[in-house]
Amino acid sequence: MVPHLIVSDLDGTLLGADHDLAELTVATLRELAAQGHQVALASGRHHLDMLPFRDRLGIDAHIISSNGAWTLGPQGQRLRSHYLATELAQALIRLPRAAEVRLNLYRDDAWLIDEAAPGLLDLHDATGFEYRVEAVESMLPEGIGKALYIGAPHQLAEIEEAARQMAADQLHITYSMVNSLEIMAGGVNKGSAVQALLDDLQIPATRCLAFGDNLNDLEMLAMAGEAHVMANAHPDLGPQLSAARVIGHHAEAAVARHLRERFGLDV
Incomplete structure (x- = not known):
């Protein structure tokens, strides 16, 4: 048996419509x-929000969290951490934004938000992970792996433009959903994190199967030898990945069904 690395995004990809893992x-x-x-879970979620999924799988899976800001080993040991430069994090915290846009910061041990947003917690019912409300004036810029702005697309476009004008070459800017603008340090993305993990495992990219559905999966899918885009993917993702294969819908456990066919598990 030749080992492969199987790496999948969570929401909209490996998880079902209930934001949980199907038995299949x-x-x-x-x-x-x-x-x-080898199996890795790669998500924009905080790693503390991903551990329950790994525990339910009951396997030695790696975790790539916050779009590559953190990589955890199979026993939960931290392999890599990438933080926003303090001055850039401070500038992102202070960026002008509409009152209804929520600012979220991901630290090593917490998800901070500037105001309560109970609707966001539905996404995390399966894990029980919750944010901690902290006033913007009290948010410290040290130790931030990801800044996340949640709001209407036109509001996020203004923030994105301001961030790019401020320090485009020092930031990695992407979207995990149309209402979720995610900003990490420059060079930090799922693709670079997966490549580093492949190097650790001494597995070539040609033996990497990657699955994703949104724009924050682009770099990961682009570097994988076998890239898979979900049927429910963002419409701009597939056209940027000519070599990727489109599979089924996340609500129908399409990743599992494809893997069973690919590796002959039902033969």
């Missing part, structure tokens, strides 16, 4: 891990 997905990844394949 759990069984499939367990079978593949038992055969000696």
Whole structure:
């Protein structure tokens, strides 16, 4: 058996419409891990929000969180951390924005938000992970892996433009959903994190299977030997990945179904 790295985004990809793992997905990844394949979960979520999914899988999976800001090993050990420069984080905290746009900061051990937004918690029902409200005036700029702005697309476009004018070459700017603008340090993305993990595991990119559905998956899918775009993906993602294969819908456990076919698990 030749080992592969199987890396998947979570929301809109590996998780179902209920933002949880289907039983078929759990069984499939367990079978593949038992055969000696490596598994990694790669998400814009905080790593503390991802650990319950790894625990439910019950396998030695790596975790790439906050779009590559953190990489955790199978036992939860931190392999890599990438933080925004303090002065840039301070500038992002102070960027002008509409009152209804929520500012979120991801630190090593917390998800901070400037005002309560109960509707956001529905996404995290399966893990129980919650934000901590902290006034902007009290937000410290040190130790921030990701800044996340949640708002209407036209409002986020203004923030994106301001961030790019401020320090485009020192930031990685992307979207995980149309209402979610995500900013990390320059060079920090899922693709660079997956490449570093492949180097650790001594597995070539040609033996990497990657699955994603949104713009923050672009770099990861572009570098994988076998790239897969979900049927429910952002319409701008597929056209940028001519070599990627479109598979089924995340609500139908399409990642698990494809993996079972790809590795002959039902033969």
